[in-house]
Each structure stands twice: as C-alpha cells, then as structure tokens.
Amino acid sequence: MDAAPDWGGDPDHTNPEQAQTPALSSCRMMTFLALAAKAGWPVAGHKIDPYLLRNLSVTHPNHVWAMDITYIPMARGFIYLVAVVDRATRRILAWRVSITLDAGFCIGALEEA
Structure with a gap:
C-alpha cells in the first residue's frame, strides 16, 4: 500500500480508504503520514500549531x-x-x-x- 514516489508509487493514483489501514510500526506510520501529506489528505488527530511569528516584524536584538x-x-x-x-x-x-x-x-x- 505504499504509493510514495521514492518507492516507485504515485500518490495521485491512490485510494484514500486504503490509507486508513492501521500502522503496525512507527516506520509504517511515518510512511503513511508522508503519503497523506503528498496526496493532500487530512490526518485526523494531527494538530497544527499556530505560527506565532507570522505578523511579527523582528527589528531589534533580544526581541525573538x-x-x-x-x-x-x-x-x-x-x-x-x-x-x-x-x-x-x-x-x-x-x-x-x-x-x-x-x-x-x-x-x-x-x-x-
């Protein structure tokens, strides 16, 4: 079920339902997350922290x-x-x-x- 281009697959031709198979090891989970990121699938339970410096202009020393x-x-x-x-x-x-x-x-x- 690996469609990562590094391993000879194509993430554009994958079935999202197949990607929900349980990960049996951390290596398989990391592969799944990389595949989901490349294909643009949302990963439930993965929290994205806000970027706190987005609108901050760093102009002087000891600021950030x-x-x-x-x-x-x-x-x-x-x-x-x-x-x-x-x-x-x-x-x-x-x-x-x-x-x-x-x-x-x-x-x-x-x-x-």
Whole structure:
C-alpha cells in the first residue's frame, strides 16, 4: 500500500480508504503520514500549531530568540549541539554540546543566553 514516489508509487493514483489501514510500526506510520501529506489528505488527530511569528516584524536584538538542536554523527553514536540564536542579529547567544539528549543541557544554554 505504499504509493510514495521514492518507492516507485504515485500518490495521485491512490485510494484514500486504503490509507486508513492501521500502522503496525512507527516506520509504517511515518510512511503513511508522508503519503497523506503528498496526496493532500487530512490526518485526523494531527494538530497544527499556530505560527506565532507570522505578523511579527523582528527589528531589534533580544526581541525573538530561536533554539536549534543538531545531531552530529560520531563513530559510536551521536553528540548533540544546542544553540540559542537571536533572530534579528543572527548571532549565536549561547551553545552547549552533550553526549546525551537530556533537557538539562538545553536549559543551561538558554539560561546562559
């Protein structure tokens, strides 16, 4: 039931009723959501959060900050880099690196900024 073009299918020639088959694993669910997005089907229960910066003009420093977590592959797993960025100046205000993805190092970077 996979109609994603990456796997040789065509989302324009699919039956929406077939897409409602229960997902048995997270991989199948992710495939279903990608297929639904490409075909334009609504997914029940998927809440879309409002974009809070839509009508906001970011003109001065310390008005809006953004955070980003980046996974950096290493020989034995990942290290995680978190950065706090000022949206007006595009400067990095603080950053931290950790070998575990826990909230503590994110909060530490935010407090440092």
